[in-house]
Amino acid sequence: MKRNANDPEWGIETLAIHAGQEPDPHTGAVTVPVYQTSTYEQDAVGQDRGYEYSRTGNPTRDALETSIASLEGGDFGRAFASGMAAEDTILRLLNPGDHVVMGNDAYGGTFRLISKVLTRFNIEWTAVNLANPTEIEAAIRDNTRILWTETPSNPLLSVVDIEMLASVAHANNAWCVVDNTFATPYLQQPLSLGADFVVHSATKYLGGHSDVVGGFIAMNSAELDEKIGFLQNAIGAVPAPWDCYLLLRGIKTLPVRMDRHCENAEKIVDFLKTHEKVIEVLYPGLESHQTHKIAEKQMKKYGGMVSFTVKGGEKEARRIVSQTKVFTLAESLGAVESLIEVPAAMTHLSAEGSPLEVDDSLIRLSVGIETAEDLLNDLSQALGH
Numbered sequence: 001m002k003r004n005a006n007d008p009e010w011g012i013e014t015l016a017i018h019a020g021q022e023p024d025p026h027t028g029a030v031t032v033p034v035y036q037t038s039t040y041e042q043d044a045v046g047q048d049r050g051y052e053y054s055r056t057g058n059p060t061r062d063a064l065e066t067s068i069a070s071l072e073g074g075d076f077g078r079a080f081a082s083g084m085a086a087e088d089t090i091l092r093l094l095n096p097g098d099h100v101v102m103g104n105d106a107y108g109g110t111f112r113l114i115s116k117v118l119t120r121f122n123i124e125w126t127a128v129n130l131a132n133p134t135e136i137e138a139a140i141r142d143n144t145r146i147l148w149t150e151t152p153s154n155p156l157l158s159v160v161d162i163e164m165l166a167s168v169a170h171a172n173n174a175w176c177v178v179d180n181t182f183a184t185p186y187l188q189q190p191l192s193l194g195a196d197f198v199v200h201s202a203t204k205y206l207g208g209h210s211d212v213v214g215g216f217i218a219m220n221s222a223e224l225d226e227k228i229g230f231l232q233n234a235i236g237a238v239p240a241p242w243d244c245y246l247l248l249r250g251i252k253t254l255p256v257r258m259d260r261h262c263e264n265a266e267k268i269v270d271f272l273k274t275h276e277k278v279i280e281v282l283y284p285g286l287e288s289h290q291t292h293k294i295a296e297k298q299m300k301k302y303g304g305m306v307s308f309t310v311k312g313g314e315k316e317a318r319r320i321v322s323q324t325k326v327f328t329l330a331e332s333l334g335a336v337e338s339l340i341e342v343p344a345a346m347t348h349l350s351a352e353g354s355p356l357e358v359d360d361s362l363i364r365l366s367v368g369i370e371t372a373e374d375l376l377n378d379l380s381q382a383l384g385h
């Protein structure tokens with residue numbers, strides 16, 4: 001779906017509410033209707049009114065595709081049933097024998113898909129530290145077709161220079177894919193920095209309410225959009241109309257939610273960095289963070305994810321996460337409620353075999369939009385003195 005022609009005139013807060021979400025032309029309904037239909041009447045054989053079957057196209061999904069493409073500053077967008085379905089669709093552009101370079105801290109599910117599923121189809125991969133251009137250059141081969149990054153990354157919140165990665169990719173006849181799940185288009189727009197594809201787990205901040213699983217791809221090239229559109233229909237991992245509606249509803253408040261996520265995260269970082277039980281706080285907004293300078297260059301603010309290591313190892317980390325009352329012990333991230341977890345024992349398990357070692361005492365917070373003092377008090381009582 002192509003984005004609205006008037007979008008470039010609008011700010012991101014306006015786009016979040018209106019792009020793709022005009023009043024319904026048939027009834028004037030202000031919210032996008034849920035077109036809960038699998039098929040559409042044809043006026044005569046082969047004469048449909050723009051839609052023939054809902055795997056191929058659905059008006060509620062079209063609205064979502066216009067909405068997210070617009071937020072990403074992309075000309076085209078395609079929605080999927082999950083973030084992994086979106087990732088899989090991009091990776092199916094590859095041919096047997098092609099090679100992918102990815103970050104050694106790629107999301108566990110991405111690592112699992114590439115290293116355990118696609119290798120069966122003769123796709124090759126190398127995982128490197130994407131903060132180091134020399135390592136990237138050394139990993140690139142004649143058959144490299146994709147440089148894949150996630151920035152900030154999970155769970156160490158490292159930031160990769162998107163402009164640098166895109167230019168290395170293009171100099172080597174490869175595509176640059178950026179997973180923008182953690183930052184969202186409100187904080188960072190990879191297409192404007194040269195990325196060929198932006199991919200999302202829309203399950204996270206875009207949806208924002210822990211009530212839907214979804215994925216997305218945004219692009220600027222009509223040729224790539226045509227290829228992705230073909231695969232979207234051919235593979236069929238499309239989102240249901242109701243899920244598209246939930247995502248559209250969540251997106252309307254993305255900018256205000258992100259502001260509060262960032263504000264609360266900064267307060268928590270300030271609290272944790274001087275706490276006696278904390279060894280190290282990982283947050284791209286901290287000047288001491290290894291990749292802070294890059295974050296400063298390409299992000300508007302630093303996001304709602306905070307990781308930290310604690311004294312006392314894994315046992316103490318497990319104790320702390322079971323003591324919180326406002327933070328819920330759960331996987332996933334990016335919704336209004338605050339979540340807490342131990343990546344080494346939870347989310348990082350899907351990355352089995354990955355070169356990234358995650359400290360057993362690392363705790364990851366997805367900072368929600370509750371009252372900051374309640375979050376601080378909760379962490380304080382859980383950490384103890």
Ligand SMILES: Cc1ncc(COP(=O)(O)O)c(C=O)c1O
Pocket residue numbers: 082083084085107109150154179181182200201202203213214215332
């Ligand atoms: C950064 C990132 N990318 C992709 C995914 C996969 O998305 P989904 O769970 O919607 O399939 C996740 C899920 O946690 C993620 O954190």
